[in-house]
Amino acid sequence: MQDFETEFEDLMDEAYDLPNGAAKIALLERAAEIADLAGDVASGYEAREAIVEAGSFGGFPLKAIVAYSWQLGQYDRNPEAFDARTLHWNYKWVIDDVPSFPDVPAEQIDSLLEDLRRRYRAYGVSDRTYWYYRFRLSMYMGELERAGECLKEFRKLKKDGMSDCSACELDEQVKYLLLTRQDEQAVKKAAPIIQDRQRCAHVPHSTLPFLLLPLHRLGRTEEAEEMQPKSYKLIRDNLTFAHEFGEHIGYLSVVDPQRGLPLLDRHLPQLESHEDPLNRMMFFLNAAALLRKLDRIGEPYVLNLPPSSRFYELADRHDELRARLEEEAFATAAALDRRNGNDYYVNFGQELLKERG
């Protein structure tokens, strides 16, 4: 038993120092495993709480979902033994990632939202967070009209202890304006984020990449150019930003495709087996757009993919690589659309290739 405790503490300590990502999660999973082997539920819970955080913020949503389910099960069995606030708070991270997986049917996503609503009410907070996440999830599922309705409900209610920070809330509303093609209003709304007056662990990281092309489209090219390296530096080392890497590549594809290549070299091998299908798809679409663009303007280029990449063989066969990326991306898009009951992502992908490719 002494051995277990020392080993567990060592693993947790070592993980603590690491950035959210694969190495950290490997250590935490090991810690959870040995806790399970020793039958120590409290330690298993502690390790999984850390997995949920590292997974949600480090690009491993599936691991977060799995760990969180386990935690919730333990909590329901023995609510007195665990910290209710943290558990309720983390529900938001986890539910936010579920729609990325086309294998989860829409009804199950609905019942998760209802479960969240029920638990939050029991915990003593309003429906505000419920509407807010319904708004977010509707956006992810291509249901922009429904998202708009939820946004209205959400705005009627007052902030409470489970509300996201104001930077995050602002960020999502900017995203909504962007998705509904209101570039100018979006950029205006994002001003506090751009000027660094509103920030948190996730903002402006996840906001700026989506403003590059809108700024460019609005003719504010200098601002976009200045923002690009700054924004990229913030996110470069965290795989949770797969979609954001894609936005950078897409932007560079439009303004200066050669500059997009190092990003493709770096991130394709990291993201080719990314856990999150939706984000992987977004990255692939932008990567394909870049290859299209380079092909179209006839500039020669080389790709430097490592032998461990599953696209290694295609590094010199640009056409085939592009085709493979598009094929995989559209397979995911179709699967998501089937689940969502619309044709949002297939259209989205085609338009993206048209604009950026």
Add this chain to the structure above:
Amino acid sequence: MTDSQEYRFQVNLGGMIDILSNHLYSSPRVFLRELLQNATDAITARMDLDPSHRGEVYVELAGSGTGATLLMQDNGIGLTEEDVHEFLAMIGHSSKRNGTELLGETSFIGRFGIGLLSCFMVSDEIVMLTQSAKGGPSIEWRGKPDGTYSIRKLDAALSPGTKVYLRCKPDTDFYFEADTVELDLLHYGALLPYPIRLSEGGRERRINGELPDWIVRPERAAGSRDEVLRFGESMLGERFRDFIPLRTSTGRTGGIAYILPHAVNLNAKRSHKVYLKRMLISEQADNILPEWAFFVKCLIWTDELQPTASREHFYENEQLERVRCELGESIRSELIAMSETDPKRLGRIIEMHALSMKNLAAEDDEFYRLIHRWLPFESTYGNKTLGELLDERRTLYYTASLDHYRQLRHVASAQSMLVVNGGYIYEAELLEALPRIVRGADTRRLLPEDLSLAFTDLNAEERSAALEASRAADLALQRFRCRVMLKRFKPEELPALFTLPEEAATLRSIERAGEESPQAFASVLGSLGGSMQSGAGSYSILYLNLNNPVVQRLFMGRPTSRLGTLVEMLYANALMMGHYPMSRQELALLNTGILSLIDWSMESEKGE
């Protein structure tokens, strides 16, 4: 706006002093720094008027214990009566200059007053005699901590400058002891370009020596190596062996980064000594260098950063960000230069500080490219540098956790695979990034199933001999979604190796979590797991080693009806050896298996 009127804030000086001493400053001893700062500012101001003026600071201690007094005298610009009124007004009247007085960026006069207030932490009365270099009468000011003060014009004219007298307040006599004062004066004023003298008990000594030229021009430090190292030892209290000069492009920040002569923990507190306008501002400045630079302890001077109100740290702003980047760049470029001119020296530094070097390399591709050959790693070929490992020209397999490495290293080295331990901080990340840095380098994360590629297949004869038994074994583990593979591999003591492809591992964890989850989540997990079950990758594999005598007997010997149970036991055993957590079903296997074994052994005893 004609009827608008200006009001003044009423300030309770007693409350103000309490704020300063209990909340703003870290210790009462900073009063000495504040006095020295005032003296320095006054001398600077006077030198602006008269560049040939030679500044001097004189400190005198008299009496002892609670009767002790301290005098600090400077020959700076001095204050006119108007100046005195102005600073007093400003302390209580923050609206006049946008309230920035307490926030560091402020006029000489405003700062002067705030500095003076800090003396109330150690003295119940402050007496200041001052004569302005601009003329006018000499002034005496007496202040009390309750906010009352008196001003008197003196008949005799003093020489220009300021004298401040403090009288020890109960329980602060420590701050008036000669040793403390001497230490603090040196501490705060070591880099001041004019003499500070301390007189006590009739003895007078100079506190600070002549300033060496390389402090101001760090690029010349290499020429005075021994002197620089000695200076570092006296200022930072450690015996260093190497250093790197620091300088920003503006030339307004510079210093010496001493290489720590011992390894430091990643979380160790950085404690650089930083001088702002030649006055010590902090011994614990942790934000002036990039995080990765924890293998150095620095002496830094700057005149381009903005101190916080307590004057003990710097504001985190763009200016600081730029200075931090450029100081980091000084270190980085020196290391890069070393890789060409003095690789041995670089090797020594890297060996001592591998952890922070790896951190830096993980953040910065260019740096990684330049130093990658010297980074040390643990591998199945021994402790080697990455350069040596690359020279093997093999696939570098790496593990993402130490535990994984320990588990697989023996099997891997028996197959003579080159496996690198990526389980320490940043290592897996670096190995993953290596192909981007070194073209053609082949690094792969080691998955247990990769090991099996090195296992030998059975020959045709063995295969047909073991066919029946293999099928039965496979069938026995079907319900655990595990396939049995019969191979030959080293070491022969190992009967079985359980491997779990990533997809199967995910599925396994989904199923185990599903057993424990509430309904809404259990169904989501079901959907996520359901889509995976179809793939061949969702099966785990149990490799059985025909080189092992027991396995040999089980599969090549007389057929036995107990094969199923025995394979289940090998499976459970392999799970345990690999430290895999077991499901309830698997734990049950172990239970029934052991009972069977006991039962069989008793039967065979009966038969004897």
